[in-house]
Amino acid sequence: MQTVKTFIRIFNILLLIILLSTKQSNAQNSTLKSADQKEDFINSTHFDLVIVGGNPGGIMAAIAAARMGKSSVILERTEHIGGLPANGLGATDIATRGATTGLFKEFTQNVKQYYVNKYGKDSEQVKLCSDGYHFEPSVAEVVFGKMLMEFKEKITILKMRQFDAEPKNVKIQNNKIVKILVTNRNNSSKETYEGKVFIDATYEGDLSAAANVPFRVGREGKNEFNEVGAGRVYKYWDGPEGEGTTNQADNAIQAYNYRLCLTDNPSNRLMVTRPASYNAKEYQSLVDDVWSGRHTGAEMQFVTQKMQDENRRRLLRGDTTTIPGDPWGIAKITNRVFLPNQKTDANNQHLAFISTDLPEENWPWPTLSWVWRDKFAERLKNYTLGLIYFAQNNSALPASFRKAASEWGLAKDEYVDNENFPRQVYVREGRRMEGLYFFTAQDATPVISGKRPPLHSSSVTSSHYALDSHAVRKREEGKIHLDGFISYPSDVYTVPYEVMISKEVDNLIFPVPLSGSHIGFSTLRMEPCWMALGQAAGIASAIAIEEHLKVRNIDRVKLQDDLLNQGATLIYFKDVVPSDPDFIMVQKMGLLGYLPNWNANLNDFINAETIQLWESVSGKKLEYLQGKTLRKDLLSEIYKGLN
Template identity: 55%
Template sequence: MKSQNDARPSGIKLYITLFFALMIAPLGCFAAVDDYDVVIVGGTPSGIAASIAAARNGHSAILLERTTHIGGLMANGLGATDIGTRGATLGIFGDYIKRVREYYKTTYGPGAPQVEDCSDGYHFEPSIAAKILAEMLAEHPTITVRVMRQFDALPENVTLENGRVTAIRILNRETGATEQIRGKVFIDATYEGDLAAAAGAPYRVGREGRSEYNEPMAGRIYRAWRAEKLAPGSSGLGDNAVQAYNYRLPLTRVAENRVPIEKPSNYNRDEYVSLIEDFRLNREAAVTPPHPDRARTLVRVVNVTMMPNGKIDGNNHHCSFISTDLPEENWPWPTSDWAWRDTFAKRLRDYTLGFLWFCQNDAELPADFRAECSAWGLARDEFTDNGNFPRQVYVREGRRVMGEYLFTSHDATPVAPGARPPLHLDSVTASHYWLDSHAVRKREPGRPHLDGFFSEESAPYTVPYRIIVPKNVDGLLVPVAASATHIGLSTLRMEPCWMALGEAAGAAAAQSIAGGKPLRKIDTLKLQHELLRRGVVLIYYRDFAPGNAGYEAAQLLGLRGAISGWNVNPGELIDAKTAASWRKTLGLKASSPGKKKITRGSISPPCGMRQAARRDKMERRHSCRRSRPTGLAPEL
């Protein structure tokens, strides 16, 4: 039997077809809607860790990366891990550095110079970082990786249902098609906080004033490097200034791997000539003049850290008035579209190559300095599809998405000399780096340094889950553009911490899905149990690392102030009263009289944690029997 529609004249059918085609066309060409448990935007190390944490808890995850390569800055030249205390941040990051160390040992032999230069896994070549991160993803078949997928920070690219993110639209940069991805939980792992902004989460850009949170380094400041006091002009007033970006440069002077620096077509010598006068006056932005050992070398203007195979991680030099940073011009980046960002990225690349060419060739610079600089070039075996130059700009700070807690400098500094910073009961990682910001303005006459450049001591601190839970939006976590002041983010912004926050986000997403609870209402103690059994550090102790018996209990006791100071002293005996108090704090039954002596490191973890550990052991045994994929999903 023919339907009423089948009886219509063909002309009417054609008209209806064209009508609906024209109506749909402005919305873009949508592929079939994809559905995943967890959707991660940004193939940064944080995004990778989030994907792995979600997948190992049995959930499907999709990782969306705008470029052709995953890995963020760790795969783009940042090969000298920025961490103040090794061991303060572990978990998936700890697994990564172990793999780096083992790679160099296996490839070159235990006593090889590459093993020494990898610094126990904390220093690595960009190509090796990309390789290892890809391998870590490939071990989880429920992770799908798609590259060349661009998310544009526009409200129309986010579907909200009762304030909760349920779908996003992304651009396939290869086909030009718009793809729609649905998910149960979304994670914004971009350096800029693009997804959170598009979803309507509040955010900050720029610097808070000193009076707003009583942060000593906040607002406009000038201080010579290593000087104790701020210089005149340090008003402390807030503004919209963003700390400078640059490229982290893997340079080499190994002749067979060295690619000479070429002069950019739009080279502008005027941008660099102030360096000539600095040489004549032996002048730097520091308390003391340059040391003779580096006064006439590349190290005078580029900060150098050794990596394996004769490469360096070349960074902006903190004592030079002019180096690889390009302050001021990057201010629009956090909130600009990708067309503007791509234009700036090219401008920064040309500026950087121009600076290196100037140092190697300008006749007014000292001849010995030029000769030493000329020995360096780009690494032939890195970024082979991008002219041996890093593919991504080092975005030190983008948006700061406001969350359930605002992390300030006070959260990273001791409450008293020798003491810890404030403890956060909902800590999802410990971390440690100096309070550290690069300049926000170019050189100004008469100033001892560039505005905004500082490095202040901190101590290993705890990072609360609440900083990755954005206000006003549900179904979303933000582990990179986290909730912090400019000064607070200046220590959080290191890849180990961002990676740990990504791991926490992935684990929290899995817990939210499994329990049917909103992300802001999950049981953070349960989340901590999951993280601890994966080797995460929630509070740093100098003498008690993951793997020790009683580790989980000591971590939870430490967060509650029961174990004070920087050491657990696990072998010391505790009296019955203390043991009873600790067991009560952990929710354990009181121990029966007559049992063996109890030490500080032998309190048992809660029963639920022991059960989780047993489940994890069974999972590992089962996984050893399964075949593992040898590569990433085909879409990578």
């Protein structure tokens, strides 16, 4: 009996020891788990610059910083770098060639050289590349890759790295980002990256939002900034505004689509097949648009019912449309720009009520997770393929129309790892961050007719594209166009450094999700401008690191000097190009206000009006000889005195 009692006592002691040990172990594990939840930032990798987004803005930031001796890592979510130019945007959107230079110009020159090297300088491919402004998606990716490889010792490229826009993924100390946490999509592991400066090159503004930088989505009303095209607007394409226009603000986001690479070359053409989720009802309105010749262009103001009825009769006979401005075949649903090797950049058709844009359904994209975004991307892909299939096969459409539409298909040699379909959605507008300067339509339109838009002395690039937005709503009965599908003229403008600088975070630059209104952002959102701003972001980062400064406090003149040394254009002149010996002088004096007109006219003689302006700007009495002193000579004297 005593033996049994002794055994029980020993057993209880052992059990107690085990329980205490387990409790202590659980407590340690709980402590470790809490630490991980509080700070998952372990095994960090350190770089001078941490760049989220491998699109052209992020790529150029890395290259510009590398030229300044700084290291960077590009964290790209997909398996391919290059952003939209490597995903179908092969027709470069810039209204004035020469307005934006620097690394963007190097990119176009490299594109042209690629075609010269491969096909010969007198080839059709070189002609169609339009001096490097038009290119195949695969060529864009190759060119970006070669530009990056030049600095392979300084630039690390990591693909399939996803940053989620949650505050827990950013560690901030004393108003500076210290580290960020990303997901390796190949194995679902977490990775930490430390940097001295962080660049948000995402189309959505995910990094900046996670760092709690204020942002805007949707459209401002006209009452806020008095901008042309602000708020709710219905406008004929290239024509006047129409009924329903209120200019009221809302939360609407302009439509996204895929920039398709199509070809009519039978040997390289993959015909679109019926998608699994095909729903012909989605595209039914196209049928009457084709038969009637209805479209959204300004010509429709003068199209009568009689003209539309006659168009139906002609189509029944097998003819094509006779309605002025009415596109035909695949052009009815895609706006094509021709590229080398018998391919096209096929964008949404701005003359159409139904095209490859998918308005309304993308509104949540800027602020929702990648889980939602990926689902929408698949929905958009199926919608797009379904639209093409409908146009080529639906029996309710005229046979002549279907035949014309069927001449086109996907290019077999593009996106070979993605069913020949673009890998990225064209995110035209995500979050717009609120920075030190807020860019509006007024910054891109002349103060006085024929003159420049407002001059920004802290300019880091000049740029030029229309005030341009795609639709925010689907078709509405009786409206002349889709709500928000607009374009208004602008002129070559200057972009201040402050549009990509936070008021709160000391080491963050956002050269892609810029600070501006919906209308202001609509002209900045072009890849040439994003490349130029990425270049400026890379240089600014290097200066901030070298001089131990907040990015908002760097010397703007030093930034501009370094940009000019890298070939950038800060203010555009029609008669002075980067290769001219006086280019840098003209750039700097132009930003100081000495040359307010579009031409520098360096070889003209000084006149009284010029003297009055220059004496006012310089605050000095200037000496010159009437009819003998050239503008260039006097300007050079003033310039030397400033340096």
